[in-house]
Amino acid sequence: MVAYFTEIYNGLVSLLVGMGITFKEFFKPTVTVAYPYETLTMCARYRGHIELVPDDEGNPRCVVCGLCEKACPSNCISLGGEKPEGGKKKVLTSYVLDFTRCSLCGSCVEACTFGAIDFSKEYNLASRRKEDFIFDLYKRLEERRP
Amino acid sequence: MRLTLINVIVAVVIAIAFAAVNAAYLVWAERRGAARIQRRPGPNINGPFGLLQPPLDGIKLMAKQLTIPGGADRILFIIAPILAMFPAITSFVTIPFSETIVAKNMNVGVLMIFAFASLGSMSLLIAGFSSRNKYSMMSSVRAVSQAVAYEIPMLITAITVVMIAGSPDLMEIVRQQSPSILHWNIFPLLGNSHNILMPLAFLIFFVCTLAETNRAPFDLGEAESELVAGFHTEYGSMGFGLFFMAEYANIVIGSCMTTILFLGGWSCPFGLFPGVWWFILKLYLLIATFIWIRWTFPRTTIYGLLNLSWKILIPLSLANLLLTAGLIKVF
Numbered sequence: 001m002v003a004y005f006t007e008i009y010n011g012l013v014s015l016l017v018g019m020g021i022t023f024k025e026f027f028k029p030t031v032t033v034a035y036p037y038e039t040l041t042m043c044a045r046y047r048g049h050i051e052l053v054p055d056d057e058g059n060p061r062c063v064v065c066g067l068c069e070k071a072c073p074s075n076c077i078s079l080g081g082e083k084p085e086g087g088k089k090k091v092l093t094s095y096v097l098d099f100t101r102c103s104l105c106g107s108c109v110e111a112c113t114f115g116a117i118d119f120s121k122e123y124n125l126a127s128r129r130k131e132d133f134i135f136d137l138y139k140r141l142e143e144r145r146p
Numbered sequence: 147m148r149l150t151l152i153n154v155i156v157a158v159v160i161a162i163a164f165a166a167v168n169a170a171y172l173v174w175a176e177r178r179g180a181a182r183i184q185r186r187p188g189p190n191i192n193g194p195f196g197l198l199q200p201p202l203d204g205i206k207l208m209a210k211q212l213t214i215p216g217g218a219d220r221i222l223f224i225i226a227p228i229l230a231m232f233p234a235i236t237s238f239v240t241i242p243f244s245e246t247i248v249a250k251n252m253n254v255g256v257l258m259i260f261a262f263a264s265l266g267s268m269s270l271l272i273a274g275f276s277s278r279n280k281y282s283m284m285s286s287v288r289a290v291s292q293a294v295a296y297e298i299p300m301l302i303t304a305i306t307v308v309m310i311a312g313s314p315d316l317m318e319i320v321r322q323q324s325p326s327i328l329h330w331n332i333f334p335l336l337g338n339s340h341n342i343l344m345p346l347a348f349l350i351f352f353v354c355t356l357a358e359t360n361r362a363p364f365d366l367g368e369a370e371s372e373l374v375a376g377f378h379t380e381y382g383s384m385g386f387g388l389f390f391m392a393e394y395a396n397i398v399i400g401s402c403m404t405t406i407l408f409l410g411g412w413s414c415p416f417g418l419f420p421g422v423w424w425f426i427l428k429l430y431l432l433i434a435t436f437i438w439i440r441w442t443f444p445r446t447t448i449y450g451l452l453n454l455s456w457k458i459l460i461p462l463s464l465a466n467l468l469l470t471a472g473l474i475k476v477f
Contacts, residue, residue: 015443019438022183022438022441022442025182025184026179026438030186031185031186032185032187034190
């Protein structure tokens, strides 16, 4: 008989404890992010698709050595460069990344000895067309130029 | 008040409107409340605070086609959702919201409401039976055994209150609790019975209301994780809509009854400004508790459910009934 009432009492108390917890949670602020309306900043080590790094004047640091092209296991990268008349160095004219085949392994970033490419923080990538994922990184850099 | 045909029509229209508005906006309140407890914002896109969500949901449901599964009992399949909504709306007619706001007070109000409340489980039985679906069938079997188990302690506690008031008239029950909070049946230090076990009776009644309305943690009838959606698995469109509305209308009825039987109806705790606002306040506090409980506790098992009723609620409510009878005799 005592056990019967103890069980009822303990059960009731544990129910009230549970209700107390949800009551407290009710008044705490929400922890979710309303995604399309607000976005989080990506962490420093996030790997988006690669992006060309500009120098101080906004030109690409790339010297068109082609190491990244060779390092890529999936042949995603194709470089184009030319020597301008009177110039000594090659200058980048196109840098095409086929993101449909890229697995974000980072071999290209590792291979680059000039620090000319880096991971971007881009994650809002959605499209119905395959062609939208073939990026011309040189053009993107030109667009970002101030 | 003489009951003319016009009176009845007006009363029923108001009851339907009240039930429908409550059903719609309790869904909103439930979703917002659940979201707050789980620390997310809940529906907040459509309209301010997501207040346009219920009408939009309603429009969506009405635009859907009502499909009847092959091999189902067509007549019963269509009757079941109507039978779910009908007792809920009819019960509103006899509930006194204040001294003056009542469609038709009956001198056997308690009896009438419990009679209609037990019709609700009939609709679950018919819905599950006519769907020709094993999950629906399982669900209706559970719902009926649950209804049988929980109607007994519920009626016993209701009888206790009726004994204290000396009348099954809902108006009379509230009038007897009117003077102050100490006359309320939940805590009756003054008044008729002086029974210190009445808070327990209130708890029993509240738990039974949860079980009768098939609410979590007693929602075994529509246990999503086991039975898809239980008795309304095969229902789409407004068939489902009616079941959904009936659930919330039943919550309102259950909370109204708890308010009237235990919390003094429209009377004020301190005897100030008695009126419909006190009734509404108590009603929505109870409904908020319903929502709060639903999002706190996990679903019980069918054994736990029946054990709770037969081993705990029924003996305790019977003991309380005897004690009350004795105390009424003494004082």
